[in-house]
Amino acid sequence: MASIEVQGLTKRFGDVLAVDDLSFTAHEGTVTGFLGPNGAGKTTTLRIVLGLVRPSSGRALVNGRPYDELPDAMRVVGAVLESSGFHPARTARDHLRSIAMVDGIPVRRVDEVLETVGLAADARRRVGGYSMGMRQRLELARALLGDPEVLILDEPANGLDPQGIAWLRGFLRWYASLGRVVLISSHLLAEAAQTVDEVIVVNHGRMAGAGSLTELRARQGGSVRVRALDPDRLAGLLADAGFAVRRQGEEVVEATGTTAESVGRLMAEHGVVVLEMTTEGESLEELFFEMTAGRAPDGLVRAGPNGAAGAKAEVGTA
Amino acid sequence: MIRLVRAEVFKLRTVWSTWLMLGITALLVIFVTGLTASVSPDRRAVTSFPARGSAAWLDIVFSGMTVAVYLAIVLGAVMITGEHRHKTITPTFLAEPRRGRTVAAKLVVALGGGLVVAVVAGFVALGVGLVLVGVGVAPLGAVLTEYRHVWPGVAAACVLYGAYGVGLGALLKNQVVTIVVALVAIAIVEPIIGLVAPAAARWLPGSAAQALESLAANARSHAAFGGSGGVHLVVWWVGALLLVGYGVVLAALGSLTTLRADVT
Ligand SMILES: Nc1ncnc2c1ncn2[C@@H]1O[C@H](COP(=O)(O)OP(=O)(O)OP(=O)(O)O)[C@@H](O)[C@H]1O
Numbered sequence: 001m002a003s004i005e006v007q008g009l010t011k012r013f014g015d016v017l018a019v020d021d022l023s024f025t026a027h028e029g030t031v032t033g034f035l036g037p038n039g040a041g042k043t044t045t046l047r048i049v050l051g052l053v054r055p056s057s058g059r060a061l062v063n064g065r066p067y068d069e070l071p072d073a074m075r076v077v078g079a080v081l082e083s084s085g086f087h088p089a090r091t092a093r094d095h096l097r098s099i100a101m102v103d104g105i106p107v108r109r110v111d112e113v114l115e116t117v118g119l120a121a122d123a124r125r126r127v128g129g130y131s132m133g134m135r136q137r138l139e140l141a142r143a144l145l146g147d148p149e150v151l152i153l154d155e156p157a158n159g160l161d162p163q164g165i166a167w168l169r170g171f172l173r174w175y176a177s178l179g180r181v182v183l184i185s186s187h188l189l190a191e192a193a194q195t196v197d198e199v200i201v202v203n204h205g206r207m208a209g210a211g212s213l214t215e216l217r218a219r220q221g222g223s224v225r226v227r228a229l230d231p232d233r234l235a236g237l238l239a240d241a242g243f244a245v246r247r248q249g250e251e252v253v254e255a256t257g258t259t260a261e262s263v264g265r266l267m268a269e270h271g272v273v274v275l276e277m278t279t280e281g282e283s284l285e286e287l288f289f290e291m292t293a294g295r296a297p298d299g300l301v302r303a304g305p306n307g308a309a310g311a312k313a314e315v316g317t318a
Numbered sequence: 319m320i321r322l323v324r325a326e327v328f329k330l331r332t333v334w335s336t337w338l339m340l341g342i343t344a345l346l347v348i349f350v351t352g353l354t355a356s357v358s359p360d361r362r363a364v365t366s367f368p369a370r371g372s373a374a375w376l377d378i379v380f381s382g383m384t385v386a387v388y389l390a391i392v393l394g395a396v397m398i399t400g401e402h403r404h405k406t407i408t409p410t411f412l413a414e415p416r417r418g419r420t421v422a423a424k425l426v427v428a429l430g431g432g433l434v435v436a437v438v439a440g441f442v443a444l445g446v447g448l449v450l451v452g453v454g455v456a457p458l459g460a461v462l463t464e465y466r467h468v469w470p471g472v473a474a475a476c477v478l479y480g481a482y483g484v485g486l487g488a489l490l491k492n493q494v495v496t497i498v499v500a501l502v503a504i505a506i507v508e509p510i511i512g513l514v515a516p517a518a519a520r521w522l523p524g525s526a527a528q529a530l531e532s533l534a535a536n537a538r539s540h541a542a543f544g545g546s547g548g549v550h551l552v553v554w555w556v557g558a559l560l561l562v563g564y565g566v567v568l569a570a571l572g573s574l575t576t577l578r579a580d581v582t
């Protein structure tokens with residue numbers, strides 16, 4: 001059974017507690033999203049899993065073994081990392097060949113992965129002249145060299161163009177469907193949501209939430225706004241049904257913690273005339289901020305895209 | 319292990335800096351041997367300087383090959399510090415997480431790299447020697463004899479210095495620091511120790527290498543190069559063991575300290 005297991009992992013860099021008693025498992029056949037704001041400890045955790053960083057305590061296992069005890073590691077685990085490097089004077093193909101040799105991976109496979117990531121035409125160019133997105137593709141090609149059953153990717157979408165990102169999504173879904181483990185870190189839940197099945201959210205090195213995407217979606221708060229002929233009666237009905245109700249002006253009733261469907265059924269049952277109905281969902285991103293905001297410094301939350309902190313405040317007062 | 323060795327050879331072959339270093343080796347050897355050969359002993363105040371064309375004179379000219387050892391050190395040092403510099407150390411350690419094995423492979427390949435440097439230096443020096451024959455300074459037989467006396471020792475020193483460079487690089491990690499430390503140690507620190515404590519200096523890498531360089535020259539004086547003329551050198555095989563020891567001990571120290579460090 002292919003898997004990644006992290007057990008009670010803690011890592012200190014001097015005074016900085018980068019990872020704090022973190023435990024989770026990534027299973028085969030699923031894409032697991034590893035999410036958290038900047039400095040949450042994602043990269044550190046992944047590097048520990050890959051044997052590059054030594055944990056202060058706890059352990060990380062791949063297929064039940066520490067990384068450095070895997071025979072022919074590249075054939076078991078492929079990894080894309082942020083600060084991995086290239087010799088600028090070496091061609092992409094030679095870069096991959098030099099690494100492939102270590103586990104006896106044939107040159108044929110090098111050309112294959114270059115083809116897979118769309119670098120075949122540039123394979124014999126020096127990496128020094130590569131664009132950021134091309135380097136990211138080359139990293140992915142390197143990760144795929146050993147056709148590994150476990151794929152670990154630290155923000156793989158970095159620098160990729162929209163087509164590249166779309167392609168990567170499809171690729172990772174396909175890869176997991178082969179019964180492999182895919183663990184992918186990201187800052188953005190909404191972005192990852194299109195790819196992942198399972199989510200692990202970390203914040204300040206600690207677990208801030210975990211579960212399947214379906215579970216998360218169920219936890220998303222939302223509200224339904226109804227303009228009705230008899231708003232008083234509607235408000236009473238909704239309150240009786242156990243929803244939090246708020247009046248907005250003369251005609252509008254807002255119910256939170258419910259869905260348009262249940263509100264609609266309720267109104268049909270009691271013959272309430274509806275003039276207008278709108279739903280307002282909490283976005284996954286807002287949920288993500290809720291999960292991480294508890295511990296994140298304010299600055300981090302405000303730094304989110306699209307004035308996300310404002311959106312969150314709205315949800316809070318709704 | 320053989321795969322790791324092959325990968326390291328491949329890495330060396332596929333960057334131009336390796337070829338640049340070999341080119342510099344050739345140029346330096348031409349420069350030093352050529353300069354030595356063209357300096358007329360008549361114009362020198364040093365009366366002890368051997369007569370032009372004599373065996374001892376040829377020996378000094380060919381000793382110019384010794385500069386190659388610096389390039390062998392740099393080659394070895396770059397093999398490991400370059401990986402830190404360009405952050406290729408991450409994919410390297412991902413491919414072989416048992417870091418000591420990678421360093422061991424680099425040590426082995428650096429021995430070969432040192433030999434290649436020595437071969438380049440040897441060819442160039444031989445060329446200079448043949449020019450000397452051509453212009454009638456010395457007979458071919460004498461040139462070949464002295465060449466055979468000097469080259470094996472220089473080659474042995476280059477080979478072992480390659481590994482020494484890897485060891486020092488494994489310990490110090492930073493490319494510039496490693497190269498500067500290695501060169502300063504040999505060119506400045508050791509000669510000073512040689513002056514103040516010659517008995518201790520003979521055990522240092524530079525003197526060990528000089529002992530090696532006199533391998534086939536049968537204790538002919540090599541005072542003409544290297545600053546530790548006052549040091550009574552150890553026998554060549556002790557010198558070889560010393561240099562191997564320095565390389566291995568430094569690499570082992572590096573593997574236990576710097577190399578165990580987190581790669582972030
Ligand atoms: N080598 C190091 N030395 C000191 N502190 C470090 C080191 N590496 C990471 N840290 C610290 O550990 C914490 C976690 O960093 P990490 O890189 O794991 O976060 P991350 O979740 O990957 O963030 P990002 O989204 O920005 O990539 C940060 O506070 C960081 O400053």
Ligand SMILES: [Mg+2]
Nearest residue numbers: 042043044082
């Ligand atoms: Mg990171």
